[in-house]
Amino acid sequence: MAEPGRSGSEPVELTERPEEEQPPRGRLLASVSGFFAEEGARAVVVAMVSTIVFFGVAIALVVSSPNWPKLKSQFFSAEDFSASFPDVLRGFWLNIELFFWAMLVIPVMAMLVAVMRSLRGPAFFPFRLLAVVFTDLFRGIPLYLLIVLLGFGLPALDLGGLPNGVKFWGIAALALSYSAYTAEIYRSGIDAVPESQRSSARALGLTQWQALRFAILPQAVRNVVPALMNTVVSLQKDVALISVLGIRDAVREAEIYTSRTFNYTSYVVATLLFLLISVPLTRFVDWFTGRDRSMRSQSQV
Amino acid sequence: MTDDSPKLVLEGVHKSFGDKQVLNGIDLAIDDHEVVCLIGPSGCGKSTLLRCVDLLDPIDAGSILLDGVDITRKGVDANEVRRRIGIVFQSFNLFPHMSVLDNVTLGPRRALGVRKAEAEANAMELLERFGLADKADEYPNRISGGQNQRAAVVRALMGDPDVLLLDEITSALDPELVGEVLSVIRGLAERGLTMVLATHEMGFARDVATTVSFLHEGRVLESAPPAELFADPRFERTQQFLRRVSEAGRL
Numbered sequence: 001m002a003e004p005g006r007s008g009s010e011p012v013e014l015t016e017r018p019e020e021e022q023p024p025r026g027r028l029l030a031s032v033s034g035f036f037a038e039e040g041a042r043a044v045v046v047a048m049v050s051t052i053v054f055f056g057v058a059i060a061l062v063v064s065s066p067n068w069p070k071l072k073s074q075f076f077s078a079e080d081f082s083a084s085f086p087d088v089l090r091g092f093w094l095n096i097e098l099f100f101w102a103m104l105v106i107p108v109m110a111m112l113v114a115v116m117r118s119l120r121g122p123a124f125f126p127f128r129l130l131a132v133v134f135t136d137l138f139r140g141i142p143l144y145l146l147i148v149l150l151g152f153g154l155p156a157l158d159l160g161g162l163p164n165g166v167k168f169w170g171i172a173a174l175a176l177s178y179s180a181y182t183a184e185i186y187r188s189g190i191d192a193v194p195e196s197q198r199s200s201a202r203a204l205g206l207t208q209w210q211a212l213r214f215a216i217l218p219q220a221v222r223n224v225v226p227a228l229m230n231t232v233v234s235l236q237k238d239v240a241l242i243s244v245l246g247i248r249d250a251v252r253e254a255e256i257y258t259s260r261t262f263n264y265t266s267y268v269v270a271t272l273l274f275l276l277i278s279v280p281l282t283r284f285v286d287w288f289t290g291r292d293r294s295m296r297s298q299s300q301v
Numbered sequence: 302m303t304d305d306s307p308k309l310v311l312e313g314v315h316k317s318f319g320d321k322q323v324l325n326g327i328d329l330a331i332d333d334h335e336v337v338c339l340i341g342p343s344g345c346g347k348s349t350l351l352r353c354v355d356l357l358d359p360i361d362a363g364s365i366l367l368d369g370v371d372i373t374r375k376g377v378d379a380n381e382v383r384r385r386i387g388i389v390f391q392s393f394n395l396f397p398h399m400s401v402l403d404n405v406t407l408g409p410r411r412a413l414g415v416r417k418a419e420a421e422a423n424a425m426e427l428l429e430r431f432g433l434a435d436k437a438d439e440y441p442n443r444i445s446g447g448q449n450q451r452a453a454v455v456r457a458l459m460g461d462p463d464v465l466l467l468d469e470i471t472s473a474l475d476p477e478l479v480g481e482v483l484s485v486i487r488g489l490a491e492r493g494l495t496m497v498l499a500t501h502e503m504g505f506a507r508d509v510a511t512t513v514s515f516l517h518e519g520r521v522l523e524s525a526p527p528a529e530l531f532a533d534p535r536f537e538r539t540q541q542f543l544r545r546v547s548e549a550g551r552l
Contacts, residue, residue: 202357202380205383
């Protein structure tokens with residue numbers, strides 16, 4: 001037998017020693033087969049059978065319960081599903097649209113705030129102050145409150161020069177709140193870049209801004225990609241909060257259907273649509289984070 | 302400037318970090334084509350001195366003159382000064398997200414406005430000279446410490462600096478990689494580049510230095526040609542230090 005603690009490279013040995021550390025793989029395949037990472041073909045079959053039996057029993061129990069028919073007609077009715085689907089889907093496109101605009105604005109605004117906060121020297125004090133106030137304020141206000149405040153409050157003022165649409169202010173609220181969080185993520189990434197990197201950039205004669213742009217920020221962003229992607233997943237769901245403004249998004253459409261028919265299947269439709277985006281996104285983030293980690297650990301020569 | 306005035310002059314340079322007085326009145330004059338080795342125990346202020354000369358840390362009092370011009374005066378463009386001074390750090394500090402070629406051309410391209418093709422041609426010439434031509438497209442974490450440090454030297458030389466500052470550039474290297482880096486520096490000394498080195502390599506200092514300066518508690522205690530300073534140090538402190546170094550087998 002090989003000495004313990006050796007990271008094995010022969011797969012044969014790995015099947016016998018499941019507690020042994022896996023060699024880094026870092027491809028999509030690795031995360032898909034991650035559930036079975038330390039097992040052989042027989043183990044895969046066992047896992048499949050056990051899964052089918054487990055979920056089979058669970059589903060059978062739910063379906064055979066006396067309350068199931070009631071539950072089914074209220075939440076999983078086929079007619080209501082197809083009747084509400086087109087409206088909810090149309091509403092969902094609006095969610096996607098809002099998500100899209102927010103995704104365009106947030107990275108830029110957040111980077112601006114983070115850079116403002118990282119500038120050094122007394123001349124930049126007002127910028128740093130502004131960045132601190134911004135993040136404190138918009139991280140401090142509950143998102144729901146911010147949406148209501150901007151979405152209902154500002155259009156009512158009829159301010160000249162600014163759009164009056166509820167949609168605009170809904171996106172603005174999302175963007176402000178998420179920019180504050182994202183700016184803090186960027187800043188943690190900037191702070192994680194060693195000071196010596198800044199020194200050596202400045203030593204080349206680069207200005208403060210050039211040092212940030214070419215030496216610090218690329219490393220900083222790489223540091224925080226997993227955290228940023230988690231924020232994207234979160235944003236994709238929080239877009240639904242805008243329905244409070246009366247915008248006919250997926251949630252609002254589902255609500256309208258429910259109030260008309262007293263059937264909740266439309267909400268399930270909306271739920272499924274959101275899951276359709278967020279689950280693959282989450283899986284992707286997991287995969288990407290894992291790959292990033294294994295690439296980094298490999299690159300430490 | 303006339304040719305016989307010193308290239309770099311430090312006059313009464315003071316620097317403290319919080320309560321800790323690191324530089325306590327440094328006086329030093331370095332002529333053109335001179336190679337000055339700063340020696341002294343850890344914490345005597347060698348690194349801080351070099352960082353101050355490159356204006357990476359502001360000094361508290363005194364002045365630093367480059368070609369007779371006070372570069373620590375208010376209103377001096379620090380970026381302009383840094384472009385005339387090269388510095389190499391103990392831990393290389395190459396940018397990990399850039400290839401070696403991008404690392405060495407970043408300064409000329411962004412700070413000096415040299416065109417990409419021209420900067421890369423110059424870079425390849427220097428990399429070639431330092432035996433790194435085949436590593437141009439590698440990333441810093443894919444090459445050895447010695448190669449990293451040589452690339453860092455190339456990066457510092459790209460702007461054709463008047464003075465090169467070297468901050469214990471072999472301290473972070475495996476012993477077998479020290480030689481390749483030192484031979485690069487020896488080559489630069491032979492070409493007449495003005496250099497200030499903070500170093501623990503006494504043998505190397507004896508070989509290449511024109512002047513060795515012993516720093517103690519933030520002051521230059523004595524300065525002399527290496528033969529003189531190593532053979533016959535005037536001060537008790539210097540003798541002690543050299544004795545300790547030679548006991549550690551570094552001389």
